[in-house]
Amino acid sequence: MKDLQYLILKKENLDGFVSRLSRLRKVSAPVSKGNGEFAFEEVGSAGRIELNYKPTIMPPKKYLMPQEETLLEFSTAKGFETRPVVEYEKMALFGVHTCDLAGIQCLNAVFSVRPRDYNYLTRKRQIDIIGLECGDYCDEHASCTVVSAHMPSGGYDLFFTDLGGYFMVHTNTQAGEEMIEATKCFESAAEAQFEDLEAFRKKKRDTFKNEVPIEPRFIPGLFDACFESPVWKELEAKCLACGNCTNVCPTCYCFDIIDEVGLDLKSGRRYRKWDSCQLEPFAKVAGGENFRKERSARQRHRYYRKFRYPVAKYSKFFCTGCGRCSRTCMAGIHLKDTLNALIKESDSRIWKKWL
Amino acid sequence: MKRPKVGFFDFACCEGCQLQVANFGEELLDILGAIDVVEFREVMSEKWDGDFDVAIVEGSITDKHAVERINRIRERSKVLIAYGSCATIGGVNGMKNAFDLTDIRKYVYGSDYKFFHTEMTKALHQVVKVDYFVNGCPVYPPELVKVLKAALQGIPYYVPDYAVCVDCRLNENVCMYEKGVACFGPVTRAGCNSWCVNNGNICYGCRGIVSNPNEKGMKEVLTKYNIPIEFVLNKVNMYNKCRELVEGGEDDE
Amino acid sequence: MTNKKTLNINVEYITRVEGHGNIVVNVKDGSLEKCRLDIVESPRFFEGMLRGRSVFEAQHITSRICGICSCGHTLASIQAAEDALGFVPSEQTIKLRKLLLHYETLDSHILHIYLLAAPDLLGVKSFVPLIETHNKVVRRALRMKKTCNEVCETLVGRHVHPISAIAGGFTKLPREKDLDDMLGKLEGMRPDMEATVELALTLKFPDFERDTEYVALVSDDNEYPMLMGDVGSTDGVRMNKKDYRKITNEFIVPHSSAKHTKLSREAYAVGALARFNLNSEKLHPKAKEVATVAGLKPVCKNPFLNTAAQLIESVHCLEECIRIITGLKNSGVNYNEEIVVGLNEQGRIPVKAGNGAGAVEVPRGILFHNYEIDDKGVIQNANCIIPTNQNLNNIEYDMKKLVPEMLDKTEAEITLGLEMLVRAYDPCISCSTHFLNVKFVNR
């Protein structure tokens, strides 16, 4: 059974796979942006693809939930007419790390819960996802183990594990099978190769350790105790409210809805655009009241939206440990530092009670 | 629907923002289908003595003559749009305010300096009521179209009050700070699609500073990256010197 | 002349020029009493504001002197800065700068020919009525303008205040697909250019001549000099750009907030016609062809024909752009030369005290920038001499000769004639109100 789901792709056939696939649909994969940064971009062959990359500047959510997407087209020329629409593109995402797969699973949960979001769900169906396993930490900002996002746990159609001269490829869905059929680059896996995979995973379990000194199951409780913590005030002083941390987050999905008219002022579209709870105007109402005016409250809100609120609503953390928020923060607000500070602070409070 | 009467005017500026209008190409004809440009000295000899539905004004106010003229334009216009950095925040003309005005006049004109009157540079809203702001040096054409449509619809246009970083990140640029270079993206109002950083340069703050910048945090960031704060403050004044002016700021004479 | 006419012409704010200028003419009993071009633009003190700024910021700031020739200012400023620092740019950088300069010249000439000058020659007040009567022509003009803008955008981020051209080189170099894109657009522009030439040849320019000294960059090689060279004149002057003050000899006149200049005689002219008069043999063959058909020969002394010279240069620029890009495509672009802005200050270019000059042929003529910097690269003194400043004096002399020749015409006709004359020079007035530091000159 297991064997049927696993195939191998020799490294020399990777280019054949990518170029054949790209003839069928748009293929997007991580490429270098210089300065040690990467981005998902359209590729036609394996040439530009970076197999060993630290998380891209933007997560793959830019394809699943584009920065801007039309929801409605309207015309008021004679009475008014409206057309709810969805924009989508048949494509394959190649080389998605397990942290980003976890991110996509979070978005799936949000948009599947009622009222279901058909714009997201329709588009999602058109995007095939090919995962790629990491054998080691990408850098010091990663914290995937604390949220158990370092190991594959679904959310993909195909999953590649680089085992030296070849990839072990796990087929998870029918869409995955179809890609294999269509490209004809894969071979069946031999016993020795399963042993390679086992060895790889074993080594990986030794490498990846919980990055913060708290068991994940205690994290919601930690946050319950820390709403008024002074840690948030420290972030107030640092945060520039640039919104980078939320924009690069694979699970942030807040949006604004905006109308745009043509020069005739009669026809146009309504679209949604990424927004961020870190930005000054986000929680401001028309009367002028701002319900999260302080940057500390906004930063706190961000952390609670990763570690507390979704645990109640979706039974999972909305942090995937990808480390992007820390990597992108010029003010040096680092997720692991914040968690450590909260842990330390709540520990000291517990101790104080005893003293 | 009658097309609204629109006039273009300029004060102390480089007229580059008006030139952006010509750069629309054939789309300009669509815009001209929606508005009736009745005065635009840079490209038209026609003059209009009626009222304007919309006045689009480029440039900053730098002398008494300009104060009188902008007041006249304001009186004749239902809607006034401050157009480009010089008009919205004083822009590069504001750098003058860092000098003693008599001194700078002498430097430039020598002994004849008295013929050449000048006052502290002001942005338009520091002199008259402004209904819409199109920031940028030069203006970002898509934003001009947006504001123009808002003006025609009679609805407000809110200049984004968040950092250029937002757009910059969405464009997946490598952060300038990653390269060890000071950039004003974190404190500058977005809306230009991070134009300069997209082209390998830094943000110079030409769209003005966000309403509630974290100045202390910004200084810490600069310290962290070993960037001299004085150097940066001097640079931020390239566009934003007029911020310091109180409404109806001091005259030198 | 029996005409005992009394005239009082006062054109407030000449239209279809960049910046604010007034024409004042006074004729009493048939004799010219007053004939002036007043420059009433508010001064902006750029040279003054540059003091105390890093020389690496100079190009960003001086680009803001003028939106129409911002690329030219950028290039002149970079040249002056690099000269002061003793930095020699790479060959690739020079190629790309020439490309940028050609883009801007092309863009500016098209704007002038179609939107600023053509309405006069077609007897209308602006291009707006032409949308109805000459829709195809207007569309073509806007299309060409937009193409120029787009290729500029691909090369340096935008045309108005270019982003990626800085002292030392470029912060972003065009990729393979960018080169293809620019080349495709420029080659696609050729039919429109041919149509432009055809249209321009039908235009009737006023008949007027005045013996004038023309000044432009000159060089010993075979390239039509735009970015580099010595300064030469039709009166036989030839000097190094460092001696620009001996050429421009600026002086103040009370009615103008812009300085005037003179060289061998009472005035001189710069611009497309000056360049043509000095360097026509170096033009691209296609441009030469247009000159032959138009009947334009050096030394042409009719200032109205500056527009014709612009047309010839447009053809030249378009072909040169295509040649440069094709060359880059063949040789490939070296992306290691892409530089990070701001790191200049941290020692990428060694900084030392110095005094540097830049002289660049921008659309309206020769533009000089000059900076004196200290050992930290901070500007101590700055000077920019703008083409329009250099032309102002000459325009007045032209006006003084033109008015008496037109006295049998109506006041409206004379006014239009004078406005057309001023517009033919394509003056850039907001540029021209940035004066030199008198103390600096005399020191």
Added chain:
Amino acid sequence: MEKVVIKDSNYRIRKAKILRTKQLTKMEKLFEIALDGGESLDQEPGQFVMVSLFGVGEAPISVCSSPTNRGSFELCVRAAGKVTGAMHRLEAGDEIGIRGPYGKGFPIRILEGNDLLMVAGGLGIAPLRSLIKYAFDNRRDFGKIHIMLGCKSSEDLLFEDELNQWFKRMDVHYECTVDRAASDWAGHVGQITTLLPGVHLETERTFAIVVGPPVMYKFVLRELLKKNIPENQIILSFERHMKCGMGKCGRCQIQNLYCCQDGPVFNYADIKNMSEAL
């Protein structure tokens, strides 16, 4: 990029027509609206709708009429933002778009059989009016009804003619106060909290329903608790910025709650420890 029309979009708009408008004050205008094709809105008192002005945008506005009033519904709109400002230019006959109703309204089934103390400040009267009207239309389902109204100045009073009628009703205890009075004002002057001490309540069977600007809650709540009204018998309705109305866009979030789905009506007991709520 492909584009298809989707039937089950969450962003589908229902056409509606403005039947009647009435300028209530300088800033507030009342709109009577009917959905196209005689459709019923089927809202509960306290729910809101997203109003579309095409080319301008959408704004969440609470319905101020009672569902007992069939065939049309009313919105009281303050010109405070882009959409609401533009809405003030609309008149009878103009078309708009409606999404919704959204959110949790007032818990009618729980309120039934009890006394109601309804406290409204400023524009808070608009959502509360839907409940007041509902209670009047089903008067026998409720016990005593107290209505306490507060307003900045007497010129800002909304629904003035209706207020006079409420005042005249024998089965309602109605009081109104203004912070600043015009010369012809004969009523109470002072903060709304000054009205509360004088009200006699049977606390165990009284539900307090409070709707007003954020600053008002703190003071009114203090008075109510002083009167020993149980925490779970205090009902509040909040105003937050909303874009989608479906618990996705994140704008209206109050800690783990979404004002658009979990609210806008909340039970005080559920949110009393949430510092972002009050």
